[in-house]
Amino acid sequence: MRKNTPPRLADTLLRLLCKPEILEGVIGDLHEYYQQNNSSSFKKRTLYWFQVLNLLRPFAIKSIGIKGWKFSPLLRINFIISFRYLKKNSLFSSINIVGLSLSLFSSLLIMEYIRFENSFDKFHEDHHRIYRIDQITTQGSVDHSATTFSRVAEELNLSFPSVEAACRVHKVRGNVVVTAGDKVFREEGIIGADSSFFSLFKLPLVAGAPEHTLREARSLVISKSIALKYFGTNDPIGKQMTIDGAYGFWSATGYNNHVTYTITGVVEDLPPNSHLKFDFLISLNLYSQLENELQNWGDSFYTYYKSKHSDDSSIIAGLEKIISKYKPDQEMALIPKPLTDIHLGSNLANEFQPNGSIKEIWLMATVAIVIIIVAGTNYINFTRANAQKRSTEIAVGRVFWASSSHIFNRIFIEGLVINTISMALVLLLLFVAEPLISPLLGHRIDLENVPPDFWSIAVLSYLVGIGISAIYPAIIISKLKLDKAQKVNLTEQFSIQSKSNLLVGFQFTLSLLVLGFSIITLDQMKFVSSKEVGANIFNTIVIPGPTVDTGNDSIYDARLTNFKTTVSKLNNVSNVTLGNFLPGQEIRGQATGYVRKIGDQEESAGNYYFTQVDYEFLSELEFSFIAGRNFDQSFSTDQQAIVINKAASDLLGFGSPEEAIGNKIIYRRNSTPMIIGVVDDFHQQSLRREYQPIIFEVRSNPKGYCYLKFATGSQLPRMNEIQRIWGEVFEGNPFNYFLLEDFYSRQYEPDNRFSKVFALFSIFSVSIVIIGIFGLTYINAASRVKEIGVRKTLGASVFHVFYTLFNKIGIMILLASIIAIPLIYMVAEDWLMNYAFRISIKWWMIAGPIALLLMLAVLVVGVQSIRSYRLNLSKALKNE
Amino acid sequence: MKVEAKTLGEFEELVLLIVALKNGDAYGLDICNEIQEQTDRVATIGAVHATVARLEKKGLVVTHMGEPTNERGGRRKRLIRATKSGMSFLVKSRDEKVKLWGQIPELTLSKI
Known part of the structure; x- marks a missing residue:
């Protein structure tokens, strides 16, 4: 929880901006106000921020200037001119600011995500000297495990x-x-x-x-x-x-x-x-x-x-x-793995917790780079194009003896102002939207105690932004010579255009890649959440079984039976059944290297999972029997029998499930149970994993988990009633419960988060690309008003105008598609390999992004063409 | 720089009144709370401080830093006191209003 002190950042802001003579009184007032407020922490802090921002009025703000050093008048005038220029060209200023803010925002977040994932276990002293031993068994099936003996x-x-x-x-x-x-x-x-x-x-x-x-x-x-x-x-x-x-x-x-x-x-x-x-x-x-x-x-x-x-x-x-x-007779190897490689470099069986994936980090990093490049090239393109429009302004400056460095300063300060506004917007957005962003990142950005790394990332992106969008254009424009500045001829205009085109094509390729990949991940996630589990996990409430003071087996058995019968009589409860495992969680019982058909060699024994269920479990959860039957209380021999799933039947070496029925297998010491049934395969864990071979034994009352089934469409059973019964029967045992389907879908949380974050940022990057198309077409149309006027006079239709404006962009999109298609295919195929069960990439997943980009481009350019076409002819022809 | 006070905004006058009634003990947040209690409207700390700054410029109030106390982590309060011209402004403003009130016919008042 947060400490009960006002937001420190707000105070720092005040200290920076407030006149020193009133600062102490103001901060004192604010703190007292904060202490008086009895609302929730979040509301309190929001109100505090409001008060602080409300305070920053002209009367309270100290005059700009660093101690003892006032801005030189020339520098000051540059700032004023910059603001005027931004205001005059408010369309382009806002396009630039929105584009820059979007890119700064997303790249900042992505870098924070990467920083966090990369920081795992590095807080340990001596982390570079600590290793974990992984175990690889190559007997029967290959098994990489994070645990060993x-x-x-x-x-x-x-x-x-x-x-x-x-x-x-x-x-x-x-x-x-x-x-x-x-x-x-x-x-x-x-x-x-x-x-x-x-x-x-x-x-x-x-x-x-x-x-x-x-x-x-x-x-x-x-x-x-x-x-x-x-x-x-x-x-x-x-x-x-x-x-x-x-x-x-x-x-x-x-x-x-x-x-x-x-x-x-x-x-x-x-x-x-x-x-x-x-x-x-x-x-x-x-x-x-x-x-x-x-x-x-x-x-x-x-x-x-x-x-x-x-x-x-x-x-x-x-x-x-x-x-x-x-283990002289076993084929295995022990491999040390550095501690800091575990989170991103280890995805073995029995991991301590689900780990991150280096591939996803790389994909995220790619998106961040894409967004930065796309926004940066936009800015460069705009300034290049605008340089022509500004040529007169620069020329006048030159006539009045402005040196290159004067012009450089002007343009540089303009870029600085735009970048600073964007960065301020981004930080504001970050602090306001933090509760929405944190779940996407998977960890909280502690705004009270922002790690220094985060600030250095922010400062770095700010500086890179200034480098791209302030220094570079300033250099280009300040180098314009007087004669050229006065009138940029047509050939040069086209040479500038062709350089821009290359950058635009690059943008298109990258954004298509990101968008296409994102569609494929979203479709895979949809597939994952809609695929049948193979057992009915719906309408089921699970209560973890009692563990405290269960007494000896017979007393405990009687109590469980008592609980089962009482609860199943309640309204809305259709049945109660017991099992020792949970779908969506690794089964605890693992039989490695000894379970086999009678007569088979021990060396050929594979690895199986085993668990215990009661007589009704398999039928209540609607496991589908493809051969044989469920356990039956009326056969006393069933106590030594087992039901297996199809994967287990295959691994045991039976040709078909029917063949397995009636066979005995070598199980534990002195135990050769008979197979009486085979259930179809089901997804015990996420679709990342293959079907697992599972052996079910029967117990009258396994005490792992109580499964409460209720009818479809009916209300949830009255849990407080059940809790009362629980308290009576199992005194001293805490009562908890959850919906099985919720528990099951929790294993996809990281995957869902990844695909959502990725989709969000790919939308960002496409938006920035569209902003770029809009800006370029706008400038293009503006600088060709006369040409369009002449064409119109000669009888060109609006489609001709559209064509003249669109043809280059259209060609770039097509070229970009040709490069992007195999790229999308490769990257997505590689990512899908993480899943044992996956979708196949269909044509529309790749064609979709291309069509989308084309459509948006046509829309943006179309609107522009109609605008230029409808311009009054006499005005258009007079334009120079 | 003293500016002769001719007129005051409604909120300015309200703040000045509260400063006067606190008799020298008024400070920013205190005024906010008082406004909320007495008139049922919400004033931000910023609004109050800005108004006090204006009143000070017009010479109606003076401010000085109080002694540090324990309650605000040792921070001093900025205490506000009405000046002579502030008080006389209030008196004048009240008299004007009372005079005007006296002239409203009974008939109009009874319509309310």
């Missing part, structure tokens, strides 16, 4: 002299409930880590000593915001927290999932640009025989190490030795 970190710590510290991080997936005192919440962001965690990642601790935080068994480090949530302002160190559903252990009474930890440290919340995020960090030092225990956890550890030197090749050979020591 426990022995890797153990070996790195013990037998690698060049490793300063290594650490395992284990992410707890699934339902976790945290209790402290009377506060009970369902929590995410729980990880387990070795005690070396804080010597690798030197995170700032708010409380506790880094070397002691994780050493003791059952010690826990929490984030600052969690400390505030549970303990308020009290000191949390030494307090206890009970975590249900994270790490359990076997005791005399059975498996115990209810563990109490002692808080030994509080860490600052991790910044948004960290790939590794957590709220609770449990010491993995949980067991007496730690290494033996962790060995059974499979490939589930993110393994980080800090090397003593930033470049270390001895590690690679050492990692090979680890494999030959622990």
Whole structure:
């Protein structure tokens, strides 16, 4: 949350502009006003800004000039002339300002987006010496995973002299409930880590000593915001927290999932640009025989190490030795990946969180460059064309002994004024529209505390803008010689035109590329959101199952049955069913390298997902059976049976789903369940992923998630009623729920954001191109008034006039299309490869942008031609 | 630079009145709040400061910085006090109005 102080930027503005003698009283008044106001923070700040801007009236503003140095009269007159000139040519001034502001705005935002994505994990001390171990398995199917087995970190710590510290991080997936005192919440962001965690990642601790935080068994480090949530302002160190559903252990009474930890440290919340995020960090030092225990956890550890030197090749050979020591019969490799490469360079299975993509960064950067180039060339074209119109003005100046530098100053100051106005507009827009922009960027631009990088980007774009649009035209115009300045002859006019044409053609190509690509991404996103999942995820409410104090299995079973039957009798609830997985989220159970048909070799075993559902689950969520049947309570043998999906049936090596029915497979130790049904493939996760092979087992009451089905078109069930029942049956368990379809579509959030941002900026760039066409045609028509008049006298129709104005632009668009078509195709095809399921590029997606650009150009030029054609002939012919 | 005050705008007069009634303790925000309380209309801090600056130019008020206090983070208030000519302007303005009021026939008043 923002601090309760008035916007600092507003105060700075006042300090800059306000007369010193009244400043103190005014700021005092404003602050008092701010403190008096009891509205919401946003409203308060807006009102404050209003008051500040309202204050900046002539009486309060100090006279322009830097201390002791007044503007020289000549410089001052230049400013005045610039403003007059801008006012006189208000059409071109506004075109220039709008174009420049649009381009500055979008390139600023894009650069901020890129800056943020690029800044991931760079806040860590020694980030260039920290690596994560990726694991590549090439057995059966190729599998790149961000996690590996426990022995890797153990070996790195013990037998690698060049490793300063290594650490395992284990992410707890699934339902976790945290209790402290009377506060009970369902929590995410729980990880387990070795005690070396804080010597690798030197995170700032708010409380506790880094070397002691994780050493003791059952010690826990929490984030600052969690400390505030549970303990308020009290000191949390030494307090206890009970975590249900994270790490359990076997005791005399059975498996115990209810563990109490002692808080030994509080860490600052991790910044948004960290790939590794957590709220609770449990010491993995949980067991007496730690290494033996962790060995059974499979490939589930993110393994980080800090090397003593930033470049270390001895590690690679050492990692090979680890494999030959622990997994001699497996084809696999361990590869260190630099910490800072993870966010943009890693898209493996089991990533800690969905990462960004370097390709998208490049695409965004391209758009930014396109927009800058397009706006810059516009400006240059306008000034070139205007130079002819201004030739008389310059010539008069020359006659009165104006030197080149005088003229240069004049034109330069004009550009400076335009750029400054645009930049001011952009900053204003940024601050006003920040709540709208932030969701598009995916992170907040903290306007109170703008990172210095952002300012340097802004200053840089401002300077580049001045370079392009102030210095360059000033040079061109100040070099005009007196004789030429008086009268620019026709041949020169055309030579200027041809240079402009090249730039215009370049603009067209780039904007077509951006627009075409954007249409394809939008269509892919439409496809993604409309494609059938393969199961009915609609009209479904999911309640994460109970985790606290579930007692032993039989008591728990009875309670769940009780809850199920009570709730399914409620109005609007058509049924309640239970399953241990969620569509739209990676299934927790992964069987790697042992599941196979009876008789097959273990080497040929592939990787499968497995999960548990109740008897009604598959039929309630409308999975379509392509062979066999669903689980049936009346067959007692079904408890040892499985249902698989088509991908699993194919991977097991059955010719057809029917063939799979009745076969037994080697599953866990001493278990050879029979396949009784095959369901059609469905999209367990986003369309980026291929169909996954999944094995369903049956349990009477799996406790992962309760699925509440309600009838189409009916109202949502009364959730407070259900919450009451929940509270009675599962006392002490927090109640949360969400709509399954919302949860499922959340996995497309980054993709949607990308395509939206891209579409927005491609519209910007096309608008700037159209502004350019308009400006050029306007100047072209204005400088050819007499020619058009003569043509008209000789009987030319309005179409002829249109033709004379349009032919060059039309040819440029056609040429640009020829270059743009293969470009669009290549770039879009490359991007679509991110998706396992994708649209094919159709002709209209490429023809559309071309048609659009042509249409807009025809429209703009058409209006101009009609205007010039309708000009009074006598006036046109007199024009010189 | 003293300009002889002949007439004042309605808002200027309102501000001057409030300055007079505060008896030397008036400052920017205080006047804003007072205006809102007494007349139910909203004046921005900017409007008040601008008006005070005009009144000061006309010689009807004088301003000086007060002593620093704790309440505004040590910032001093810019206190405003009406001058003699300010007070006499108010008296004159009131007398004029009262005179005019006295001349409105009863008949017209009863129509309201």
